[in-house]
Amino acid sequence: MLPWKRVVRPLAALLLAAAALAVPTATGAHAAGAPSSGWNDYSCKPSADHPRPVVLVHGTFGNSVDNWLGLAPYLTHRDYCVFSLDYGQLDGVPFFHGLGPIEESAQQLDAFVGKVLAATGATKADIVGHSQGGMMPRHYLKFLGGADEVNALVGIAPNNHGTTLAGFTDLLPYFPGVGDLLTEATPALAQQVAGSDFLTRLNAGGDTVPGVRYTVIATRYDQVVTPYRSQYLSGPNVRNVLLQDLCPVDLSEHVAIGLIDRIAFHEVANALDPARARPTTCASAFS
Known part of the structure; x- marks a missing residue:
């Protein structure tokens, strides 16, 4: 059975990744363990205009640096205190995270937000997440008391109700054992399939919790969610x-x-500061 597992494990990972969740290979800065430039500065104090720190939550197969090489500088340039974390790490899998059980990842996010709030002196944070990173925080908000610590959640292509991968996941029952292996080897991938037990619990009783503003930014050309x-x-x-x-x-x-x-980035900025929101158009790509 061991050779079979060696073959199926990477195939299982690819099932939900579909090569599109994977960010570019780790940058030299991340690979060397160097700090991100311009964000994760724990001496940063939120301004009067932007009184809440922003916590960036990467997607499946992402990490705290590579996923945010565009958006983090965009926000720091606009005077936000920006922080990002790694979560969902698996033993022996460097750089590519967001693969562990989502409930445990939400606990990591809970601890990280607490660290950020303590460092900045803010009472609440805003969260921006991509893919799984836009969905996983909802577990933190709903089950771990996160609604008391978070003002807004902005999901960029979030996997809120699971994915069918254009119907591909419907084939899982025709390959006995693959679903169990997926759950064992890369739990977060199995939990993101439409109809999973995790998503059923997450969405039971409503998608939102009181006191938090939610924004979802989607694209019709999404081929993963x-x-x-x-x-x-x-x-x-x-x-x-x-x-x-x-x-x-x-x-x-x-x-x-x-x-x-950058059009999506502009809409993220609007969601973080709705009182100063400006219309998002094609020209926003150059702003």
Whole structure:
């Protein structure tokens, strides 16, 4: 059975990754363990205009640096105190995180937010997450008391109701044992399949919790979290945004919307500071 596991484990990882959740190979800075430039500065004190620190939560197969080489500088340049964490690490798997049980990842986020609040002196933080990073914080908000520590959650292509990978996950029952292996080897991947026990618990009783503002930024060209409308949330204090409604010629898919899309970044900034929001258009890519 061991050779079979060696073959199926990477195939199982690819099932939900579909090569699109994976960020570019680790940068030299991250590989060398060097600190990120311009963010994760624990001496940063939030300004009067932006009184809450922003915590960035990477996606599956992401990490605290590579996932945010676009958005973190974008926000720090706009005078936000920005922090990012690694979570969901598996033994023997460097650089590519977000693979461990999502409940445990939410506990890591809980501890990290507490650390950020203690360092900055703020009473609440805002969270921005990509893919799993836009969904996992909802467990923290709903079950770990996070609603007392978080003002807003902004999900970029979040996996809020699971993915079918355009129907590919429907094939799992035809390959006995693969689903169990997926759960054993990379728990977070199995938990993100539409209809999983984890997502059923997460969404039972409503998508949101009181006191938190929610924004979902999606793209119709998402090929990983499918159908893309499954990313949307229902409930009070929710704003669901389709990127192509803001700029019809934006062709970003699942990875690009989180890594490099400045139109999405502009909408993130609007969600963090709605009182100073400016219309997001195609021209926002140059702002």
